[in-house]
Amino acid sequence: MKHNNYHRQSFAHKGKKVLIAIVAIFIVTVTLLPYIWLFITSFKDYKEVFDVPPTFIPKAPTLSVYKGVFTGEQLGRHDPWLLFFANSLIVAGGAALLCTLIASFAGYGFARFTNLKGGVLLLILILISQMFPGPSLLIPVYSMLRRLALDNTRLGLLILYTSFALPFTTWMSMGTFRNLPQDLEDAAKIDGCSRIQTFLRIVLPISKLGLVTTALFAFLLSWSEYPFGLVLLKTQSKHTVAVGLGAYLREFDVFWNEMAAATVLMSFPLILIFLLVQKFFVRGLIEGALSG
């Protein structure tokens, strides 16, 4: 009887395991399907993409599609993709650097100088302005930057993306610094470090992970941002990858494989970076959101 019971339990246990495996596979498939499908499509030649029903494995996988993205033969139009990538790197990289610099100073300030007059009010302002960047600001920001002659410039976009990423990153880095023990700084002070020396030599190095999370968040946001780039950058040579890709995707409904290849190229750097830093990056974001 006891034996029997044991068997039944292990059977139920196995059933549970199988069920978990099925659910896990389902979740992962639905999650990754678009990316897998883009990848598959990008290796199909220009005829095979039109196959009905679609083929799941490319009959004759070819890299020529990726070449086609850059040479633009099929389209009869040449999009300067390398330039788009360079623009995105400048704008997103610049925004990430600027944002990390400003946010880490401010985060430290908010974490340590707690009795500053108006501090809480400023924090509330920062917290709420995290919600605003989006289509509601599209028109006024466009009109304002046009007046400042910052429309159609990469610099304008860089500053704009910095300001959009600042609320959350300032908040996040405040959380990072608040979790650092104060004793360390006190010890440095006794050793004769000034406040700024303490900050630069002691505090920043040990909060590396927080800084990287901040920079990545700003980079991610700027690399992917579409609507503001769309309305602000008129000249094609200034387009970021998102804007260039958007224009390309909106114009055509035929060169699916080439569009897929371009899409893979745009998201690949992000996914690569993400897979490298996944663990602490996600934790940093979630903690930032929950400690709001």
Place this chain on the structure above:
Amino acid sequence: MPPSFIKIKQNLFQYFYILPPVIIIITFIIIPIFYAVDLSFYSVHLIRPVVKFVGVENFRQILKDNTFWEIFSNSIRWIGFGTLGTLLIGLGIGLFLNLEFRLNSLVRGLIFIPWIMPEVCVAFAWRWMLNSEMGVVNEILRVLKLISQYIAWLANPNMVLYVCLFVAIWRIYPFIALMILATLHGIPRELYEAGAVDGANLWQRFYYLTLPQLRFALTIGALLTIIWLMNSFTTVFIMTEGGPRHSSEILPVLIYKTAFQAYRLSRASALSLINFSILLIFSLIYLWVFRKQWRRI
């Protein structure tokens, strides 16, 4: 030097740390809102140069427009169903990931990818997969015998909004799921042991023990989802541009089209303010939920 002067000097120095982001945020996020208010009272047209003060005429025109109400109701459905869907899926997958199994951390890492992928790419990927003739979704469903003939997902006016919404949910649920998971990890084990001793079944344990612990995460998750959905433009714009006709158009897309396809900048400003006011309400609720945290500051 009198001590109070040293104090002031020290304080001033401390403001140098915290003021830069505040100044940038005020310049590029707060001032534009007031600029939109100003703009909405005039008749600025991107091509015609004549500018006239028209008062609330822009708002009156918008509220009289039937298309606006159609799009407004799309937006309400977008946000309502979207938030409900995101929370349910996020909760379900958060609970699932709380189970112990091998490769759990791999699944956790992979499901975050939709959130990392640029929205432009996500929207295109789904537009291609949902293509009525060559799309892979139709083929998969047909192979699984779930449908007998291909469906025109993005051409059916009754369906297209929800199809786009599915994609939007697919993109944001990972964040909510992992937020819920983080909270679940924080629930002390003793709570469940006590529950087991009292003979609570699975549902009772979930309803009486887990759910109350998740209240904070769910509230924050709901508010973030609402705000993200109100700000979503790219998914719909790349997938359908709001079509067919206006059936998948939501307010952000209308704002863009009014300004850059119909060139009515002031009217678009007025629409922005309508969108913004709703956003502001939810943002204030968000602040209010966090009120306890401020006291700690």
